[in-house]
Amino acid sequence: MSTPITPSISVHRPQTRFALVDVNNFYCSCEAVFNPKLAGTPLVVLSNNDGCVVARSAEAKLLGVKMGQPWHQVPPEFKQQGLRALSSNYSLYADMSHRVMTILGAMAPRQEVYSIDECFLDLTGMERLTGSLRDHGLHIRHRIQQWTGLTVCVGIGSTKTRAKLANHIAKKNPEWAGSFDLDALSMEDQTHWLPRIAVSEVWGVGGRLTEQLRAMGIHTVQDLKDAGAKCIRARFSVVMERTVKELNGISCLDLEELSPPKQQILSSRSFGRHVTTEADLREAVLTYLSRACEKLRAQQSLAGVLQVGIRTNPFKDGIPQYNKATSCKLPEATDDTLVLGQYASKMLSALYKPGYIYQKASIMLTDLSPKAARQITLFEDTAAREKRERLNSAMDQVNRKFGRRSLSLAGSGIEKTWSMKRGNLSAAYTTDWRALPTVQ
DNA sequence: TCTGGGGTCCTAGGACCC
């Protein structure tokens, strides 16, 4: 056996470098920017209907408030210690998010907005311009602080998974001042960090997988990194295999600058009070349907399947439970609120059973296809269709200009007494003229 | 009394086809 001789071709290609930038305690921080009295106090922001804790200030975390905890289960002594709760103010958060993302987008050649409060940046090759990438991270942090009043942390690594991990280290270790580059470290220094971080901190490893990994003796990030992609593939899925490769510096997940159109569109909400009648449910279903159709038209898709669901409160013992959804394959894919509304209304009649206390309704649009690729049917009334198109787009325009649901289906109700509770909502400081902060 | 609302991807298994 002779050793194969492989030609060595050296192509200079800089190692990929991703940054993960995220805003610390995003919702709470947005609130504190416009109400500075909140800064430094224990604060939480609640989910819709003021149900669960979805964001906590640093002080609230210190008190011991848990993420996702139902507000009514938060110990009363926390409240005596000054803990305050605000309803979620999505128009404020969305606007602040847009500002942050715009600034970040200008600080790297490529950006992927990953969620409302975090994005990936491609920093490959940028050290030639910026000096160390960690310094660039500090620069990013300073600019966001100065321009928006929010604080971000920057994690840098050769893969997205490593960047996420670096971000975790930046957050937990203040000596790095909020910017940490995992791949600027020597191998030796890396083996300082990785065995000290629980495997559950790895992006893509949730509660279930943590348990299974623990049973295999894999407890830390280092353990998982060293477990071997093949061995992991044999026991788990390709997703986990990718994670192990990514931990080892083999980039499997690319930056996605353009978000692909959604494959399903959901609109569902819990009610602010008990709902028992079909009439109230119909209002809710048609309201959610209108919202789903708006999203559908915004991404220029048509829906092939409509699903309607209603349910009682599963947390509540001692009441009769009912949870049912039905779906309908449409004869022709559409984005027309009126057409889909008629189907939804009929489907609700089939689902509805009296005698239950309903808590939630949902609409799901699936089997989505690009509108541009629509097939024209043989006996189509083109004039009528165009008229309907104009009606839907006029509705969207009016609602964009004068606020959501300025114009809606009659069946979706006016009073909407069932709609969600938001008992402690802050002002729309940045998106409503009447709520602009004033300087005294 | 009060327990969110979105999304994605992968796998397994069955139906069906040639």
Place this chain on the structure above:
DNA sequence: TCTGGGGTCCTAGGACCC
């Protein structure tokens, strides 16, 4: 005694993310 094999599509369910 002998009872194919490979492929696709669909659905339900499970896992994850924020």
